[in-house]
Amino acid sequence: NAGVTQTPKFQVLKTGQSMTLQCAQDMNHNSMYWYRQDPGMGLRLIYYSASEGTTDKGEVPNGYNVSRLNKREFSLRLESAAPSQTSVYFCASSEATGTGSTDTQYFGPGTRLTVL
Amino acid sequence: GENVEQHPSTLSVQEGDSAVIKCTYSDSASNYFPWYKQELGKRPQLIIDIRSNVGEKKDQRIAVTLNKTAKHFSLHITETQPEDSAVYFCAASIVPYSSASKIIFGSGTRLSIRP
Numbered sequence: 322n323a324g325v326t327q328t329p330k331f332q333v334l335k336t337g338q339s340m341t342l343q344c345a346q347d348m349n350h351n352s353m354y355w356y357r358q359d360p361g362m363g364l365r366l367i368y369y370s371a372s373e374g375t376t377d378k379g380e381v382p383n384g385y386n387v388s389r390l391n392k393r394e395f396s397l398r399l400e401s402a403a404p405s406q407t408s409v410y411f412c413a414s415s416e417a418t419g420t421g422s423t424d425t426q427y428f429g430p431g432t433r434l435t436v437l
Numbered sequence: 438g439e440n441v442e443q444h445p446s447t448l449s450v451q452e453g454d455s456a457v458i459k460c461t462y463s464d465s466a467s468n469y470f471p472w473y474k475q476e477l478g479k480r481p482q483l484i485i486d487i488r489s490n491v492g493e494k495k496d497q498r499i500a501v502t503l504n505k506t507a508k509h510f511s512l513h514i515t516e517t518q519p520e521d522s523a524v525y526f527c528a529a530s531i532v533p534y535s536s537a538s539k540i541i542f543g544s545g546t547r548l549s550i551r552p
Contacts, residue, residue, distance in 0.1 A: 361446070363526055363542040364481065379539070380438075411480060425471070426540065428480040 325429035333435045334402045342397040344412030352415045353395035357408040402436045409433050439464040441529050443543030451551050458546045460527035461509040469530040470510050476523045522550045
């Protein structure tokens with residue numbers, strides 16, 4: 322089991338460029354999440370997907386879009402990158418049984434994005 | 438929405454001593470409180486969690502306590518070792534209306550263990 326994988330590991334963009342961060346999990350988890358991590362600010366939820374075919378906004382969704390392509394894959398797109406989006410992006414997944422209980426989130430290795 | 442505050446932001450303790458990190462949350466409906474450890478350049482990993490129907494949970498040298506009335510919870514690490522040096526995040530979950538667990542994280546505590 323690879324767990325949660327993310328590509329790319331590093332990326333440098335110019336302001337205004339677009340790109341898609343890819344995330345995949347092989348644990349048959351129902352829910353997937355995208356976070357950004359900035360120094361001194363912890364992890365902030367951008368978007369999440371409770372199950373295949375659904376997505377919802379988190380704390381900081383502006384400037385991002387997501388696609389839950391299938392149960393395994395959840396991508397994050399920056400349409401017009403800005404320097405304020407320079408950050409480390411983590412994808413996570415959880416089993417999320419749907420009973421109202423909360424399950425452990427497993428994180429990917431992260432993507433370090435710099436926008437110039 | 439939920440807000441989680443974490444203190445201190447940095448903590449330095451002598452090897453073998455105990456370390457305590459404290460968090461408060463705002464949403465009284467939160468019912469799940471995980472703690473994550475993140476080593477430099479690595480991904481966050483769950484080290485312990487507690488649910489609102491439990492006041493304390495222990496796993497070897499790590500323990501977490503929860504005071505629902507005061508809306509605060511704490512991480513206790515005893516007999517600290519060099520490998521405990523990392524950034525620790527507390528978190529609280531908003532009561533889920535779907536199957537997803539929407540977790541709000543604290544800002545982190547950088548723990549350093551002095552030899």
